[in-house]
Structure formats: structure tokens, C-alpha cells
Amino acid sequence: MILPKFRHIRPRSIEEAVQLLAEYGPETRLCAGGTDLFPRMKYGLIRPEAVISLKGIPVKTPKVAPGGELHLDALMSLAEVARSPLVMKQAPILAEAAFNVGSNQIRQMATLGGNLCLEPRCSFYNQSHTFQFVDPCFKRNGDQCYLLPKGKKCCAVFCGDTASALISLGALVNIAGPQGNRELSVEDLYTGDPLRPIDISEKEILTDIHLPVYPLSRGSSFGRFSLRGGVEFAALNVAVTLDMGEDKTSCLKARIAVGAVRSAPVRMIGAEAAMAGNRLSKERIEEAAHLAAAEAHPFPHHGYTAPYLRECLKVETRRAILLAKKRVDGI
Numbered sequence: 001m002i003l004p005k006f007r008h009i010r011p012r013s014i015e016e017a018v019q020l021l022a023e024y025g026p027e028t029r030l031c032a033g034g035t036d037l038f039p040r041m042k043y044g045l046i047r048p049e050a051v052i053s054l055k056g057i058p059v060k061t062p063k064v065a066p067g068g069e070l071h072l073d074a075l076m077s078l079a080e081v082a083r084s085p086l087v088m089k090q091a092p093i094l095a096e097a098a099f100n101v102g103s104n105q106i107r108q109m110a111t112l113g114g115n116l117c118l119e120p121r122c123s124f125y126n127q128s129h130t131f132q133f134v135d136p137c138f139k140r141n142g143d144q145c146y147l148l149p150k151g152k153k154c155c156a157v158f159c160g161d162t163a164s165a166l167i168s169l170g171a172l173v174n175i176a177g178p179q180g181n182r183e184l185s186v187e188d189l190y191t192g193d194p195l196r197p198i199d200i201s202e203k204e205i206l207t208d209i210h211l212p213v214y215p216l217s218r219g220s221s222f223g224r225f226s227l228r229g230g231v232e233f234a235a236l237n238v239a240v241t242l243d244m245g246e247d248k249t250s251c252l253k254a255r256i257a258v259g260a261v262r263s264a265p266v267r268m269i270g271a272e273a274a275m276a277g278n279r280l281s282k283e284r285i286e287e288a289a290h291l292a293a294a295e296a297h298p299f300p301h302h303g304y305t306a307p308y309l310r311e312c313l314k315v316e317t318r319r320a321i322l323l324a325k326k327r328v329d330g331i
């Protein structure tokens with residue numbers, strides 16, 4: 001498959017890139033690592049007239065702010081994120097999630113920002129046009145969904161791995177645009193609408209990720225399930241962050257985010273509430289895993305049925321909570 005013709009522009013700074021986005025208009029796309037953008041262009045799913053490559057912009061090294069927050073450049077490659085000593089110390093669950101994305105080759109090219117801005121996917125849509133159904137689906141300006149035939153809207157699934165980890169940590173993103181910079185929580189970045197999946201306009205760029213301080217009493221763990229590991233997108237992923245009391249057995253606060261089940265990553269509020277303020281006994285962890293499976297309402301996707309995904313979610317949530325708890329104990 002070959003790429004269609006397009007104009008390639010390589011700005012040297014974020015300010016220049018923002019200016020170029022405004023100049024070239026909506027038929028332009030940003031390219032960070034290109035590992036998601038170029039396959040979509042090759043499939044003919046999008047045909048931008050111009051591509052603004054962010055590869056010419058120097059990448060800032062990770063930095064700890066005076067308040068202890070960790071600042072990461074959105075242009076860092078996932079390989080750099082996974083092996084950064086600062087990330088491993090201050091956000092180990094993010095290093096774990098980044099390491100789980102694709103293969104080594106993908107992680108060398110792919111960026112953290114690109115992973116957060118990944119387009120929701122669907123096995124009926126992410127195909128060459130030759131294999132697509134004749135009548136267009138919602139994502140191709142049609143009026144039907146092949147994934148959920150009775151659905152009244154597009155049900156493509158957000159399969160990015162790092163977003164769940166960042167949501168469980170309560171991270172923020174910085175967005176640069178013609179009006180200046182604005183900050184948004186990673187949780188609020190996702191709209192849940194696959195036709196406009198992220199709350200970033202065509203004139204804006206995601207530039208930085210800000211991670212809060214990682215307390216000593218915190219434990220976290222990232223779980224992911226797919227039949228062929230990193231060669232394919234996750235069937236689902238689970239990120240668990242636990243803040244434990246001094247006794248290390250009672251949970252003060254829990255954040256659980258699940259990805260690749262719906263059009264946006266989702267917080268498991270019921271499961272979090274079941275753990276917060278309670279001793280994390282075997283029964284309590286089991287209850288939280290059951291609640292997560294009940295509240296996720298997964299879309300059946302990429303050949304996985306909804307009951308199968310619910311069962312997987314129960315197993316992965318249980319595993320991730322147990323591991324997060326062990327990590328607080330230093331095991």
C-alpha cells in the first residue's frame with residue numbers, strides 16, 4: 001500500500017507549528033511518530049493535503065518542577081518514556097504502560113502525545129476501502145454502525161494504552177493553540193464521541209504531560225490483555241493506583257481506569273468506592289473486580305464479545321489491584 005500525495009511541512013518549534021496549523025486549515029494533520037497516522041492514510045481513511053511533522057522540534061528532557069510534579073514532553077518517544085529513570089521513579093505505571101505498546105520498532109517512533117491522541121478504532125473501519133462494506137458507517141459519513149448494528153452512533157473503541165495509566169495518576173496535559181496555553185486533566189481530554197474523540201481543536205497541539213507527586217504510600221499496576229501481546233491493540237487495559245494508609249493494608253484512595261472497552265477510557269467509580277476507606281482484604285478486592293466488570297459495559301470489538309471482555313476485566317482488575325498493593329509493601 002502506498003501513501004497518497006501530500007505536502008510535508010517540518011516546523012522547528014511548537015509556536016511555528018501552531019502558526020502553520022492556522023495557516024493550512026482543516027485539511028492538515030499533525031504527525032508525531034506517524035505510526036497511527038500513516039497507516040490510516042495508506043488505507044485511504046484520511047487524505048490530508050498537508051502533514052505537519054513534529055519531528056523537527058527538539059524534545060525537552062523530563063523535568064521535576066519545584067512543587068515535585070514531573071513534566072514530560074508529549075514528543076518523547078514511548079521507548080524513552082519506558083526507560084526514563086525519572087518516569088520509573090515518579091510514575092512507574094506510565095513506564096509500564098508505555099512498554100506495553102506495540103513492538104520495539106513502534107515504541108522507538110511512537111510518541112506519548114500521539115498515543116494520547118490516537119483515533120478510536122473499529123475492525124470494520126480500520127481497513128483498506130476494498131474490504132469495507134459498501135454502505136458507509138458513521139465514521140465515513142454514513143448512518144449505521146457495523147459493530148453494534150442497532151447502535152445510533154459510532155462505537156469505535158479508544159485502544160491507547162498510556163491514557164488509562166495517566167488517568168489513574170490524575171495527570172494533566174498542556175495544550176498550545178492560537179489563544180495561548182491551556183491545561184486539561186487527561187480524563188477530560190476524551191469526549192467519548194469517536195467522530196471528535198479528543199477535546200483539542202484542529203488548531204491546537206498537545207505539548208506536555210504533568211504528573212502529580214508520587215507518594216511513598218502509593219502502589220500502582222498496569223494490566224493489559226490481547227491475544228498476541230504487543231503485536232496487536234489491547235482487548236482491554238486496566239490501570240490501578242492505590243494510596244494506602246500507614247498500616248499498608250487499608251486503602252485511603254483508589255483510582256482505576258480502563259481502556260479499550262469504549263470510545264474513551266473510563267473510570268471504575270464503583271470499584272474505587274468499594275476500596276476507598278477500607279481494608280483491602282481478599283473479599284474486598286474480589287468485590288472491586290466484580291464491580292469493575294459490571295460497570296464497564298464494554299463494546300464487543302475486534303472479535304471479542306462483551307461477556308468475554310467483562311470476564312477478562314474481572315481477572316485483570318483483580319491482578320492489577322493485588323500487584324499495586326504488593327508494590328506498596330515493597331514486594
Ligand SMILES: Cc1cc2nc3c(=O)[nH]c(=O)nc-3n(C[C@H](O)[C@H](O)[C@H](O)COP(=O)(O)OP(=O)(O)OC[C@H]3O[C@@H](n4cnc5c(N)ncnc54)[C@H](O)[C@@H]3O)c2cc1C
Pocket residue numbers: 029030031032033034035036037038039074078100101102103106109110111112113114115116117118119159160161162200204205206207230231232233234
Ligand atoms: C503494529 C502496530 C501495533 C500497535 N500497537 C499499539 C498498542 O499496543 N497500543 C497502543 O496504544 N497503540 C498501538 N499502536 C498505535 C500507535 O503506534 C501508538 O498509539 C502510537 O503511540 C501513536 O503515536 P504516534 O506518535 O506514532 O502518533 P501519530 O501517528 O503521529 O499520530 C496519531 C494521531 O494523533 C495526532 N497527534 C499526534 N501528536 C499530537 C500532538 N502532540 N497534539 C495533537 N495531536 C497529535 C495525529 O494528528 C494523529 O491523528 C500500534 C500501531 C501499529 C502500527
